[in-house]
Each structure stands twice: as structure tokens, then as C-alpha cells.
Amino acid sequence: MSTPKTSVSTSRRLSFEFFPPKTEAGHEKLKDVRAQLQTLSPDFFSVTYGAGGSTRDNTLSVVQKMKQEGLDVAPHLSFGGDSTGSMQDLLKRYIEIGVNRIVALRGDMPSGTGGAQQMVYAKELVSFIREHYGDHFQLEVAAYPEIHPEADSYDDDIRHLKAKLDAGANSAITQYFFNADAYFHFVDRCQQAGITQPIYPGIMPITNYKRLARFSEACGAEIPRWISKRLEGYGDDLASISAFGQEVITQMCERLLTNGVPGIHFYTMNQAEPITAIVRNLGLDKEA
Numbered sequence: 001m002s003t004p005k006t007s008v009s010t011s012r013r014l015s016f017e018f019f020p021p022k023t024e025a026g027h028e029k030l031k032d033v034r035a036q037l038q039t040l041s042p043d044f045f046s047v048t049y050g051a052g053g054s055t056r057d058n059t060l061s062v063v064q065k066m067k068q069e070g071l072d073v074a075p076h077l078s079f080g081g082d083s084t085g086s087m088q089d090l091l092k093r094y095i096e097i098g099v100n101r102i103v104a105l106r107g108d109m110p111s112g113t114g115g116a117q118q119m120v121y122a123k124e125l126v127s128f129i130r131e132h133y134g135d136h137f138q139l140e141v142a143a144y145p146e147i148h149p150e151a152d153s154y155d156d157d158i159r160h161l162k163a164k165l166d167a168g169a170n171s172a173i174t175q176y177f178f179n180a181d182a183y184f185h186f187v188d189r190c191q192q193a194g195i196t197q198p199i200y201p202g203i204m205p206i207t208n209y210k211r212l213a214r215f216s217e218a219c220g221a222e223i224p225r226w227i228s229k230r231l232e233g234y235g236d237d238l239a240s241i242s243a244f245g246q247e248v249i250t251q252m253c254e255r256l257l258t259n260g261v262p263g264i265h266f267y268t269m270n271q272a273e274p275i276t277a278i279v280r281n282l283g284l285d286k287e288a
């Protein structure tokens with residue numbers, strides 16, 4: 001099922017995802033976090049986009065600050081309720097400030113809209129960007145080793161992933177998972193379906209069980225029972241949760257890397273310490 005063993009090396013792509021903070025204090029903290037993570041020499045950072053474009057200006061503002069600091073940064077983007085005109089304005093602005101990578105998504109419905117807004121599939125956003133901006137952007141799309149919650153079937157979801165890549169996306173980043181076999185099986189099935197682009201595993205650190213359980217339920221990422229039972233057992237002891245989480249995630253990443261993944265994308269949750277520890281454990285910091 002899995003590909004041949006290779007040694008863990010620093011030539012794999014390394015990327016770190018942030019979300020745009022809501023407060024001034026959050027922005028200040030994020031500045032420190034990205035300075036710390038920059039010492040690990042990632043290939044790029046990315047900044048999420050709120051459901052329905054709800055963080056449009058905030059995402060742009062964080063991306064602008066990061067470009068001014070000389071960082072390589074990929075804004076996440078979805079149509080949300082935007083017109084094609086305002087989408088073009090935003091993309092032009094990104095080009096002006098030197099952005100050349102986008103994570104193209106459908107996104108989810110913002111809560112409280114009662115499902116009134118129409119959602120535009122990520123494939124259509126990829127086609128739109130390619131049509132208007134040619135090859136200016138490196139385009140990443142989302143992939144789901146445990147299958148997107150709204151997909152009709154496993155094979156359908158892979159078919160839709162292939163359609164996004166065929167429309168011009170360069171590579172995919174996965175939803176997080178805690179079961180490496182789910183990722184390996186998924187990549188095998190993608191290859192059998194004719195997908196040749198790299199599929200980068202997205203990795204979530206474990207630092208807070210209640211928050212993680214809530215998130216995972218919503219996005220269809222399964223927490224294996226043995227992990228949830230251990231985490232439940234720690235109660236509010238965050239230090240033990242973090243120590244256990246670091247061990248579990250390091251071991252899973254080691255397995256992914258020795259089985260030839262092309263790199264790793266970390267969901268940082270705007271925290272430097274857990275990611276720094278895991279990246280150093282793995283020897284993935286490029287200047288190490």
C-alpha cells in the first residue's frame with residue numbers, strides 16, 4: 001500500500017498555516033509567532049480566509065504585513081458571496097504586493113446565513129484564476145484523506161479532487177488526520193485515478209482536546225479511540241496533553257516522511273511552540 005522507504009530529509013516542502021487574528025493583541029502575538037517559525041526556514045506560510053469571505057480585509061492585511069517582512073505567503077481564497085469583479089480586485093491587489101501562491105477553496109457557509117448564500121466549487125475558482133491570471137499563481141487545493149463530509153462517496157470525492165487539479169491546480173494539501181494509513185490509502189487511490197500532482201499531508205498539533213474534538217467533528221477528521229481516550233484521561237492537564245500530542249504527531253510524521261511524503265503543511269493554530277518542537281524532532285528545520 002505504501003511507497004518505498006526513504007530517509008527523513010530537509011528537502012521536503014515545509015509550510016505553516018495561520019488564521020487572521022480578530023484583535024490587536026492577536027496580531028501582535030502572531031508577529032512573534034511568525035518570527036519564531038521563520039527560524040525553521042519554511043518554504044511558505046499561508047493565511048486562512050473566513051467562511052463566506054468574512055475575513056477578506058483581515059486576511060489581506062495579515063498577508064500584506066507578512067510580504068513587507070519579506071515572507072513567502074499564500075492567502076487562502078474562496079468566492080464566498082463575492083462578485084467576479086471584487087474577486088478580480090482582490091487578486092490584482094495580491095499580485096501588486098508580490099503574492100504568487102494561492103490556496104483555492106470552496107469554503108463553507110458562514111454560520112447564521114441559513115444556507116442562503118450560493119457556494120462556488122473550488123474547481124471553478126481554479127479555472128477563474130487560470131483564465132484571468134494565467135500561470136502567475138501556484139495554486140493549492142484541499143484534499144480529504146478521510147473524505148469530505150458532503151461528498152457522495154469516496155470515489156466521487158477523488159473525482160472532484162482530480163477535476164480541481166485538471167483545471168490547473170499544482171498540488172493539494174490535505175485536511176488533518178491522525179491515521180497515516182488513511183492518507184496512504186487515499187494517495188494510492190488518487191494515483192489509480194490518474195492524479196499525478198503532489199498531495200501534501202496537513203498536520204494538526206494536539207494541544208487542547210476539547211477544541212480539537214469540536215473541530216474534528218465538524219470537518220470529518222477522525223480522532224482514533226486510543227488517542228481520544230488518552231486525551232480524555234488527562235482532563236485539564238494541558239502540559240500532559242501537549243507532551244502526549246507531541247509524541248503522537250512526531251511519530252505519525254516520521255512514518256509519513258519515511259514513506260516518501262513530498263513535504264508537510266502544519267496547521268499552527270497561531271502557536272509557535274508545538275510546531276517548533278515537532279519540526280525539530282523531525283529534523284525538518286531546513287537550516288538544522
Ligand code: FAD
Pocket residue numbers: 047048049050051052076077103104105106107108120121122123141142143148149150151152156157160164173174175176202
Ligand atoms: P470543493 O473541492 O469545491 O468540494 C466541496 C464538496 O463538494 C466536496 O464534498 C466535493 O466532493 C463536492 N464537489 C466538488 N465538485 C462537485 C461537483 N461538481 N458536483 C458535486 N459535488 C462536488 N475553509 C475556509 O473557510 N477558509 C479557509 O481558509 C480554509 N482553508 C482550508 C485549507 C485546507 C488545506 C483544507 C483541507 C481545508 C480548508 N478549509 C477552509 C475548509 C474547506 O473550505 C471546506 O472543507 C469546504 O467545505 C470545502 O472546500 P473545498 O475547497 O475542498 O471544496
